[in-house]
Amino acid sequence: MVERSAEELAKKQREISIAEFFEKNRHLLGFDNPRRALLTAVKEAVDNALDACEEARILPEINVEVIQLGETRFRVIIEDNGPGIIRKQLPNIFAKLLYGSKFHKLSATRGQQGIGISAAVLYGQLTTGKPATITSKTGPDKKANYIKLKINTQNNSPQILEDKEEDWTGKIHGTKIEIDIEGSYLKGRQSVDEYIKETAIVNPHATFIYTNPEAIQIIFPRAIDELPPEPREIKPHPYGVELGRLMKMLETTPAKTLQQFLTTEFVRVGPGTAKEICENSALLPRTVPKQIGREMAENLYKGIQKTKIIAPPTDCISPIGAELLEKGLRKEINAELYCSATRPAAVYRGNPFVIEAALAYGGEQSGDSTVRIMRFANRVPLLYQQGACAITNAIQNNNWKAYGLQQSKNSLPSGPCTVVVHMTSVWVPFTSESKEALAHYPEIVKEIKLALQDCGRKLAAFVNKKRRIGEEAKKRGYIEKYIPYVAEAIQEIIKISDLEKKKIEDNLCEILEHTRGELEEIGIDNPEYDPELAQIGLEEENESEEAELLEKEKSSRKKNKKITDYTETNEENDGEENS
């Protein structure tokens, strides 16, 4: 065996660029299989578009088009009516991983790290070798910038292939991105169709125009003409900062004293609290932050934990609202009961968050399988990694038997029910960068459970009522079943005429119905149900040929009818909102 020297080995040791890292570990970003890759690319672009519009306080109108170029090749085009991006920023935003505006602030936006869209560009480049095309216009009198980009994976920097100005007639401002990627288009609960639909449900202020690879255009018009309140950015709460981060903050702060550092860099720390923290850390308030070493920083960290600091403000996050969540559910599912609950804001690791939950029970839902779960975080639907999510965990650990659903120990309940959970937070803790599952923080699981229990109580009341009515109906069935025999026996014994016998039957009916009172009816009363919407994202593979044929027929009609249909719904909804 030949031994190798350290010098020899050193030749092979070199820096790995983040782009190279993700090139090899694309599954971490949600590009692990062709089907999911297509969804992730669409999702990252749509998330960005929505964030951009909302940040600029523009009512979003997002155009999504997925074109099938070859058997496994797709072109994804996402166009928004956002503020546009200035030429200088275009390359970095779309072709540099970890470049973004949201990582260093705490506010309830969809994007977090500045990875997503660049990763989509990188994935497209890896699988098709083609650059991404971005067109962006920032104002009515300006020309649009047209740029073709690739990522240089060695140094994680943008590589511009084409760069020109052009007219974008008819467009006031906005951005359009086109990426060619390797993918696979399938319908079902984890499809692009489902993602767009669910996104439309939880973003009722946005209009989506979606054209799928079958060239069927579906329009989801906005249901409300009001943007959600602007998410306010907050400074970190002392409880949410870890030692490493604290040391970094101490290094970079412009503050001259520890006292000043604490009051300016954190939320909820006033002079009094700052003083208390210093006392608890055995540090002088006048200490210069830059001179605080590791040990002192650790003291400071412990001092913070010892000090009682009020929870962070919660007005910086805006949940969808129980009412809107329920309304979205009504469109999607024809059920007998809808209920929802919004929890008061709570805090995990110093980050405020709000949990909302909604339920749809009964109706046209199948009762044999486990309940359907719809998970959302900051208005983004989570379609993958259901099993790893804190929401799923919270649902499993709830006792649904008490609420009238079937459930074996520690598993998902079964019954004709759909459960929706939405978490809004200034920082949503995902288990991985593909952002599909919430991390299991005890505070979050607890809040989810409380929200579910709130809905569960309403569910239990309804299930009981339904059972009572069922029993009542059975008893009434009894009446009808046995009245003829009573009349028949009376006829046998005292020999009355058939006419009299009929009279007895009628009278008995009246007597018995009278004593029972009106039968309450439970049914589906849901004018907001949208069967075509509900159809979107449903699996087609398993359906019989006949159903497929029917479906084709329908979709061919859809093309013509669809747009007008949705416009009508839109008007109705508007009317309701205004009244």
Next chain:
Amino acid sequence: MNLKKDSKSVVQKIKETTEDIHNKIKQLKQPQLKIPLRALSNVKYDESEGYFVLQKAIKSRTLTASTIKTFAQTLKMMGLSMQLVNTDDIATKREAYYVSKNWGDARFLEQPESDTVMDDIEAMMMVNREQIGFIPEEKGGDVAGELVVIDRDSETGKELHIDCTKFGSGAYSVPSTCEHLKFETKAKFVLAIETHGMFERLNKHKYWKTANCILVSMGGVPTRACRRFVRMLSDQKKIPVYVFTDGDPYGFGNIYRTLKVGSGNAAHINEYFCVPQAHFFGVTPQDIIDYKLPTHPLKEVDIKKIKDLIKNDPFIKHHKEWQKALEQMVKMKARAEQQALAKHGLNFVIDKYLPDKLKNPKSWLP
């Protein structure tokens, strides 16, 4: 005492009840069926009469959604009963159950359901089920000894004299209806026996000849026919009745008590189906001690049964002697079977036990 109520009156009563229901329905009122509550809680031990007398508690079945099935079934059963009486026919309880299979949705699913409805009608009419055309499946009991039963030939109507000494190792079987029977006997007493095994032993050794008596095998709780037979025999011939059962709470509380004073369930007809003149020979708890009988330990249920008897049975509550005997048994924590007497020799019961008992009325229980 006349149990043979006019068959017309039964039909009349069924019609009246139905008319009443019909009228209620015509007035758009909820009809009701009123049935005396047949339970131990609704009987009183009448010492002068010597049996359980029905009290006033009434179970009324108002026609509602939940009672309509039974209501329909009761009316249908009344119709069947009327038809049986009118055509002078009979149906066993089992047959009645099968007739109901014609009633579509109103049919009975199990025989106990039809039996209960039958008992309800019987109580409602305050008659014996034979009078409404239904007869039980059960056997009336076996008889052997110095007795001639005078029955009638069903074809010719001629009198039949049946000598109960002439059945050899077999026995005369009590018919399910025995109102028409007459008796000739010179026997001194009737001995009613719980188990058929003991009856066979006494019959084989012709104990009835030795003691000049009539042996009746009850085979557990005596059937109505058996009770009626013993009662008529004892009444007509003015002879006493002695009862010989196992020394356990079932023998006291179910077999002897039912023979002597009737049951809660048939409280409306106890008047005819009881033998108030009966006395309890044994096996008494004191016998267990006196004859050093081999015993079985009392089970939890036995103790519970005894406590229930002392607390709730109107007959036991009336007789201090019985309470003492039962308490004695609880203390002994033991029970003994009739056959336990065989410990002292197979025929000890004939040679010693029964003669002893006859001589010593103080060892009996009321």
